Every structure is written in structure tokens, then in C-alpha cells.
Amino acid sequence: xxxxxxxxxxxxxxxxxxxxxxxxxxxxxxxxxxxxxxxxxxxxxxxxxxxxxxxxxxxxxxxxxxxxxxxxxxxxxxxxxxxxxxxxxxxxxxxxxxxxxxxxxxxxxxxxxxxxxxxxxxxxxxxxxxxxxxxxxxxxxxxxxxxxxxxxxxxxxxxxxxxxxxxxxxxxxxxxxxxxxxxxxxxxxxxxxxxxxxxxxxxxxxxxxxxxxxxxxxxxxxxxxxxxxxxxxxxxxxxxxxxxxxxxxxxxxxxxxxxxxxxxxxxxxxxxxxxxxxxxxxxxxxxxxxxxxxxxxxxxxxxxxxxxxxxxxxxxxxxxxxxxxxxxxxxxxxxxxxxxxxxxxxxxxxxxxxxxxxxxxxxxxxxxxxxxxxxxxxxxxxxxxxxxxxxxxxxxxxxxxxxxxxxxxxxxxxxxxxxxxxxxxxxxxxxxxxxxxxxxxxxxxxxxxxxxxxxxxxxxxxxxxxxxxxxxxxxxxxxxxxxxxxxxxxx
Amino acid sequence: xxxxxxxxxxxxxxxxxxxxxxxxxxxxxxxxxxxxxxxxxxxxxxxxxxxxxxxxxxxxxxxxxxxxxxxxxxxxxxxxxxxxxxxxxxxxxxxxxxxxxxxxxxxxxxxxxxxxxxxxxxxxxxxxxxxxxxxxxxxxxxxxxxxxxxxxxxxxxxxxxxxxxxxxxxxxxxxxxxxxxxxxxxxxxxxxxxxxxxxxxxxxxxxxxxxxxxxxxxxxxxxxxxxxxxxxxxxxxxxxxxxxxxxxxxxxxxxxxxxxxxxxxxxxxxxxxxxxxxxxxxxxxxxxxxxxxxxxxxxxxxxxxxxxxxxxxx
Numbered sequence: 001x002x003x004x005x006x007x008x009x010x011x012x013x014x015x016x017x018x019x020x021x022x023x024x025x026x027x028x029x030x031x032x033x034x035x036x037x038x039x040x041x042x043x044x045x046x047x048x049x050x051x052x053x054x055x056x057x058x059x060x061x062x063x064x065x066x067x068x069x070x071x072x073x074x075x076x077x078x079x080x081x082x083x084x085x086x087x088x089x090x091x092x093x094x095x096x097x098x099x100x101x102x103x104x105x106x107x108x109x110x111x112x113x114x115x116x117x118x119x120x121x122x123x124x125x126x127x128x129x130x131x132x133x134x135x136x137x138x139x140x141x142x143x144x145x146x147x148x149x150x151x152x153x154x155x156x157x158x159x160x161x162x163x164x165x166x167x168x169x170x171x172x173x174x175x176x177x178x179x180x181x182x183x184x185x186x187x188x189x190x191x192x193x194x195x196x197x198x199x200x201x202x203x204x205x206x207x208x209x210x211x212x213x214x215x216x217x218x219x220x221x222x223x224x225x226x227x228x229x230x231x232x233x234x235x236x237x238x239x240x241x242x243x244x245x246x247x248x249x250x251x252x253x254x255x256x257x258x259x260x261x262x263x264x265x266x267x268x269x270x271x272x273x274x275x276x277x278x279x280x281x282x283x284x285x286x287x288x289x290x291x292x293x294x295x296x297x298x299x300x301x302x303x304x305x306x307x308x309x310x311x312x313x314x315x316x317x318x319x320x321x322x323x324x325x326x327x328x329x330x331x332x333x334x335x336x337x338x339x340x341x342x343x344x345x346x347x348x349x350x351x352x353x354x355x356x357x358x359x360x361x362x363x364x365x366x367x368x369x370x371x372x373x374x375x376x377x378x379x380x381x382x383x384x385x386x387x388x389x390x391x392x393x394x395x396x397x398x399x400x401x402x403x404x405x406x407x408x409x410x411x412x413x414x415x416x417x418x419x420x421x422x423x424x425x426x427x428x429x430x431x432x433x434x435x436x437x438x439x440x441x442x443x444x445x446x447x448x449x450x451x452x453x454x455x456x457x458x459x460x461x462x463x464x465x466x467x468x469x470x471x472x473x474x475x476x477x478x479x480x481x482x483x484x485x486x487x488x489x490x491x
Numbered sequence: 492x493x494x495x496x497x498x499x500x501x502x503x504x505x506x507x508x509x510x511x512x513x514x515x516x517x518x519x520x521x522x523x524x525x526x527x528x529x530x531x532x533x534x535x536x537x538x539x540x541x542x543x544x545x546x547x548x549x550x551x552x553x554x555x556x557x558x559x560x561x562x563x564x565x566x567x568x569x570x571x572x573x574x575x576x577x578x579x580x581x582x583x584x585x586x587x588x589x590x591x592x593x594x595x596x597x598x599x600x601x602x603x604x605x606x607x608x609x610x611x612x613x614x615x616x617x618x619x620x621x622x623x624x625x626x627x628x629x630x631x632x633x634x635x636x637x638x639x640x641x642x643x644x645x646x647x648x649x650x651x652x653x654x655x656x657x658x659x660x661x662x663x664x665x666x667x668x669x670x671x672x673x674x675x676x677x678x679x680x681x682x683x684x685x686x687x688x689x690x691x692x693x694x695x696x697x698x699x700x701x702x703x704x705x706x707x708x709x710x711x712x713x714x715x716x717x718x719x720x721x722x723x724x725x726x727x728x729x730x731x732x733x734x735x736x737x738x739x740x741x742x743x744x745x746x747x748x749x750x751x752x753x754x755x756x757x758x759x760x761x762x763x764x765x766x767x768x769x770x771x772x773x774x775x776x777x778x779x780x781x782x783x784x785x786x787x788x789x790x791x792x793x794x795x796x797x798x799x800x801x802x803x804x805x
Binding site for chain 1 (some may be wrong): 521522523524525527528529530531532533534535537538541542545573574575576581584585588640643644647648651654655656657658660749750751752753754755758759762765766767768
């Protein structure tokens, strides 16, 4: 042991290079490395975490609070019937390879995403598009088959960014967008580098260069922050360390919301969960705060329906499913299951599911429901639970923004089938008036809460640990993104 | 010697063929559809079908096996599904982390273990022997990932001499070696402990042999007999262990690669299995199997060089 230390020490003295950190560069760590750099194909969120708003831009975009704001489209007109959208594009926009971004590129991108052989993971976003027409280089007209109140929102997704036919072939390894940062290098397995786009059409970012690194191991993440190898960690994987960072003047800790509704999903078509009394009993057996404290170290906001609590249209329906084991047992008795029953509980890898699953199992046991816990990898979970619907209970965070529409699909894995709910959603899709939409969204949230489709647990929180001097970071994650446009080292 | 080598070579080829069939079969039966995994929960069935066709997953199993093996024979490992880059490039990048790391760790462990083992054997029962054996006991018992965390705590977080992890690439060789130092030390410790113990016991066995007594009777001192006669013979078990250790270091750095977030082969396998990037998993595992079989082949040949009797026996 002594030998090693001496050896390590002497090597260190020889090799230790002193390099002062330039204050216009930043190193950002996230947990997962993107499998490739094409935001318009696979569903991997890490692709958006690195590229969204930095390298690629869409017609519209999400801002830090999740509002849909102007992107490459500087303004738009919507016809009275809600079917025709005319977008006026920003002038003087070029892609990083020097080619011009114009209406042809918009048409190319949207047509490619909705094509028959498209491998866009969110193809559903473009389903309502009937036609895309180039009016002139800076004007493009999109015609929908039916009104869609979510259309501008859909266009803000990372999967709807504007790409160019000239660079599409190599997009997976050499992403060419219009954003404020230009992709420069990807050392696979280690880092992705980008540099300021000097020809950016909008306000220039403060940072000269940015590096993304990928650290999924909680201990390694802690070490990398503490050793100041990385300046920012978005989605810090070890909530138990956060108090230590808060107490350290070198760091700041930002805790924000994500779009992840974490639910205990129930298979609504399989006994005994096809019985609403049983589903209601499950929800009353669950103490949300105990799960948040025990599994998430206190991070997370309880939810009573499938909707993000930071959204202005959120309705507080927690009262429908208060923690009440006695009521739960009474409901089970009413359902003819006074002796309880046994159900499968299938858990995907994230800690909210694995740790949360153990706590939920013990809470359910207290009212007489035994669970058989199976831990699954993601690919297994997708096949067994999501595709084959072979489960009783599962815990999962639905991270797509505004995804209450999944309850309108009776084929969706929890198999909720309610024509009334579908009617509300159909009306919502056809409505563009904000007040009317709010009312319909409230109605939709109430229906699924009162039908006890799933047990709604909490809104997943995201923790960002950063050096204290850094400003301009997103606190919330309205979409998977690390938008560096407004980030700087203070001053 | 040539017949011995040919025999070993034939067994090498058979092992490789069997391994390729087993690897392909095992990897293909892992549950989980790669295309569905890549596209996530919002994907439509026709989108998944389009991607499956793009990845060649709609082909029959036998055809895919043959095209995989046929490709590998020509040095073509295929195209990664998720990374969308040639598997050979992926492996090529990672090998230059894992291989130097394994060699670095092996050198460190040998540098420490040989003198320690020889010293302990030549002074059996002395305080030095007891101290070395105690230290190796500890070295075997300490898990390398825990030792790695302690190294990070001391040298990266407190002293700030090293980065906590990551790999800057070989563009700057000194920085690259520096980045591999803590992981190599962490990997080398248990290996050195095992190797030192094997070295010591093997030498002690040899020192009790008749030919050593003969050598002593001819007038050699104990130390001369040890260096001239015992050491060479004691090397056979030590070489076996080094061969095994090298394979372990190359493939088994997976946990250490996680702790130091190094872009090595272990991490590539880990990521590829979770992403169901089967072609990458198959090719990397095959490469590792090939390496292990090759190392054993070389060790077998080295035995023959060290021990002339083996040449005749085969």
C-alpha cells in the first residue's frame, strides 16, 4: 500500500499540470451519454439534454418556465378555423455548415418527420399535418387535417427541430443546426464539445466553449463536483449529498420541477384492478410523503392527478386519494377482497421506482395487498409492461410534457378505456381558446382522478448542482434541456 | 515444439467457433426489442417496424449470425444501432483506454509483487515476510472499487493532484497517463497482492525440491540457488496467474471504469447491454473472448519455453 501511495504521489508531482479555468468556458455533466446526436430519430432524452436550444432550434421553443415562445418562426398567423398556420421565419439564419435556413428546410424537416418511413420517436406530434407549403423563402404554411390546440406546443419539442437536407446524412455524428453553439467534437464515452456560433442570428451567448460530460455513478458524480472537474451537474444523481453542497460556499443547489408525473400504474383491464374499488383502495393505502422522503430524500411534489403542478391549469385533486389505510381496507372489503390479494409489481431501473417500490410494497402490505416485486431493465420493462401489458402494478415517471392524452388511448399499457374522457380530449384538441382549454383540462384531470386509473404519486424533481458564480441556468426542466444561451460566470 | 504449438492452435480455433455461437445465441435471447427501446414510449408500431427494417432485425436469425461472423472475418464488425457508427471504430476508441489501463495495472502489480514475493520467500518467517504477507492479506480483502473511491477522496478531492475521472485522450500522452494512474493503482492493488502470494509460495515449493538440494550440495548459497534455479521454475504458476489477471484487467475494469467514468470497453458493454445494442455487445464480447484465448495461447507457448518437458509431452 505504501509503495502505491509513494508511486502515485511522485507521478502526480511530475504530471500535475496547472491550468487556470478560463471564465468563458463551462463543463456540464449529465447522467447519460446520448447514443447519437440526432434529435429527430430515437427517444433518448440525453440527445435533447445536450443539443436542445444549444445546437438545434425549432419553429417554436420552450423557455425556462415551459412557456412556448418564438424560435426560428418570429411570428405566425392562425386561420379562424384553426387549420392553417402561416409562419414568418427569422431572416439571415444560417446552418453551422454555412447553408441558409429557409422555408424549404422547414418543409423538409416537417415532411421528413411525418413521412411513412420516418423513425421519429414522436411522430405522433406531426400526425395532424396535412400539408406543408413554401410561400416564399421566409414564409411557410402548414395545413392541418383537423384543428389541434397543441400544435405550437408540439413544434417546440426537441424532436421537431429544423434540420437541413445538406447535412442530414451525417446528423447522428455531426449535428448541424442553427443554434447559438456549434458542435465541435465528440470523444465517445467521455465528452461532447461545442463552441460559440459567431454567425448566430440571435443574441450571442456569453460562453465561448462548452463541454458536456457523462457521469451516471452517484459516487463518481460527487467526486467530479467536489474535485471541480465539472462546473454544473444537471440531474445530479445522489440527492443524499445535496445538503453537503448547500453548505459549501463553492456551490449552489437548484431544485426544480420536471414534466415527470411519477405514478403507480395499474393494469385497468386485469383483475382485480379492473374494479374501481380496488384501484381506489390502492390509492388510499399510499402515503405519498413517506415515499418522497424515503425514496427521493424529500425531493418531489405530491400530485393527485396526471398533470404537472407547476402548470397554471393544474387542479389540486389530492383530496380524492388521501392516505387512509382504514378506508382502504373498507373499500377492499366492499370489493369482496377482505382477505387481500397478491399482485405483481414490476420496477424499472430508476431509484424512484426501485426505492419507491419497496416503500409502496410495505404500505400495500399494511392493508392486506401482497406484492411480488420484479426488477426489470428498461428494455425488459418496455417489452413486458409497456408492449405486452403483462403486469399488475408498475412504477414509472411519465416525462413527456402535457401527456394527459395517453389516457385517451385504450391500448396504452394501463388500458384505461373511458369514452367520456376521450370526448373531453377530442374537444380539447379542437379548441384554441385558452380559457375554454383550461376548463377542459380541469375536467380531464378530474375524470382520471375520480376514476382512480392509477395512483398518482409525485412530480419528479430535478436537482442541479453548480459552482456558485454561475448564473442563467434553468431551474426547472420543462423539457430535457441544458440551455446554455443565457449562462455565464456571473459578473 | 511445432506439434505442441499446432495442437494449441487447433484448440484455439475450435474455442473461437464455439464461443461465437454461444455469444450470439445468448445475446439474441435477452428479452427486449432494441428498436422499441430506442424509440421509447410514444412511438407508433409502424415507426418501430421501420426502424427494425433499417437495423436488419427483420432478417432470419441464421442469416444474421452468418453475416456477423462473415463480417468479422473480414474485419467488419458491423454498424452500431444506437451510436450509428461502425462497431470497429467504437471498439478502436475504447481499446486505447482499456488496453493501456490493463497494461499499466499489470506493470504496477508486477513491479510490486515480484520483489515482495521473492523477498518474502527468501526470508521466510522473518518480520519482513510476516509484514508482506499481512499486507497482501489486506490487499486481497479490499475491494478495488472501494479502494478506488478512497484514492479519489484523497488525491482528487482533498489534494487535488488528479482529476476525479474522465479521460482526455492520447493527444496529450502525459495527461492521458495521469488520468489512468488512479484507476491503474486501484486495479493493481488486489492483483499485486495475489501475485506476491503466488510468487512466494511457488518459490518456497521450489526451494524444497531435490534439484535445489543438489544445487546447494554443489556449493551454491541459498540465494544463488534461488535466483539461478528456483526462480525460473517458480515462474510457471506465476505466468498462469498473470495471464488470467490480464484477461481480468481488460474485461473486468467495468466497475473501475464506472467509478472513474473512463470511456473503456467495460463501460461500452454496460451501455450497450442496457440499450440493447446487440451488435456491439456481441462484437465486444467476442473480441474479449478472442483476447483471452490468445493470451492463454501465448501463456501455453511460454510454458513450453520455460519448461522444456512440456514440448515433448504434447
